[in-house]
Amino acid sequence: MTKDDSLETTTTDVRDDQIEKARFEDVTKQFGRVIAVEDVTLPIYENEILAVVGDNGAGKSTLMNMLSGVYQPTAGRVIFDGEQVQFSNPSEARERGIETVYQDLALMDDLDIATNIHIGKFPKRLDIGPVDVIDWRQTYENTTKILEFLQQDLRPTTEVAFLSGGQRQLVAVGRSLLFDPEVLILDEPTSALSVAGAELVHDTMHRLKAEGHTQIVVSHNLEDVFNLADRIAVMYRGQLVATVNPEQTDKETVTDLLTSGTPSS
Numbered sequence: 684m685t686k687d688d689s690l691e692t693t694t695t696d697v698r699d700d701q702i703e704k705a706r707f708e709d710v711t712k713q714f715g716r717v718i719a720v721e722d723v724t725l726p727i728y729e730n731e732i733l734a735v736v737g738d739n740g741a742g743k744s745t746l747m748n749m750l751s752g753v754y755q756p757t758a759g760r761v762i763f764d765g766e767q768v769q770f771s772n773p774s775e776a777r778e779r780g781i782e783t784v785y786q787d788l789a790l791m792d793d794l795d796i797a798t799n800i801h802i803g804k805f806p807k808r809l810d811i812g813p814v815d816v817i818d819w820r821q822t823y824e825n826t827t828k829i830l831e832f833l834q835q836d837l838r839p840t841t842e843v844a845f846l847s848g849g850q851r852q853l854v855a856v857g858r859s860l861l862f863d864p865e866v867l868i869l870d871e872p873t874s875a876l877s878v879a880g881a882e883l884v885h886d887t888m889h890r891l892k893a894e895g896h897t898q899i900v901v902s903h904n905l906e907d908v909f910n911l912a913d914r915i916a917v918m919y920r921g922q923l924v925a926t927v928n929p930e931q932t933d934k935e936t937v938t939d940l941l942t943s944g945t946p947s948s
């Protein structure tokens with residue numbers, strides 16, 4: 684799609700009292716000849732749950748990957764806490780408080796919950812001599828606190844293989860909470876879950892919101908999106924075609940937007 688084909692954008696979500704946490708500003712990402720994201724401007728407000736929806740290939744992941752440091756924009760700017768940021772990699776985004784929970788979760792089934800949450804970032808203590816060793820007591824204490832927050836009556840020593848889909852998703856969320864993120868990006872957090880599993884995730888997202896975290900959820904599931912989101916950003920063929928307030932629209936309108944780029948007349 685070229686710029687000349689640009690689609691009408693409907694915006695029904697603007698509130699004057701919201702503080703901007705981050706912003707995509709005229710952001711474009713090209714992979715060779717493919718324009719995955721085209722000229723997107725989208726603010727992300729502090730403490731909101733923003734849903735990003737769109738059909739397969741609409742550009743949702745690419746857009747999020749430009750906030751999480753996986754990709755750098757071909758054009759445009761990413762603003763975080765009022766200043767332009769240029770993350771070269773996800774570690775740099777993490778340092779600024781941006782965490783992503785990816786769809787594949789990347790859990791290791793034969794390891795316990797505590798190890799899965801801490802892998803790559805175990806607390807260390809000095810042992811005899813100059814070598815640091817893993818502080819297992821601290822590791823299990825941290826995990827107990829995270830499981831309490833997640834309201835999961837599980838032992839830190841339980842192997843992840845024994846957990847339900849919803850619990851596995853929460854362990855992946857727990858792993859990102861170790862960094863106390865300001866912005867949490869969740870990629871299709873309920874796509875593989877039962878109704879009960881999805882409810883676990885929804886409850887956790889509501890609690891994270893109550894604690895002040897900003898969350899962006901990429902989802903195909905409009906049921907979820909309408910239950911969770913404060914705003915819905917709709918992408919179509921790389922462009923942001925609308926940002927809407929779920930209380931002022933309905934699923935049919937959002938479905939029309941994400942399948943055709945325009946609301947039905």
Ligand SMILES: Nc1ncnc2c1ncn2[C@@H]1O[C@H](COP(=O)(O)OP(=O)(O)OP(=O)(O)O)[C@@H](O)[C@H]1O
Nearest residue numbers: 714717718719737738739740741742743744745746
């Ligand atoms: N690394 C890449 N190299 C080349 N093309 C890419 C790359 N990543 C994404 N694309 C292309 O960019 C477009 C947008 O892809 P993206 O994955 O962002 O969409 P999406 O909305 O997240 O889709 P889905 O819901 O299927 O995950 C697609 O045409 C895709 O093929």
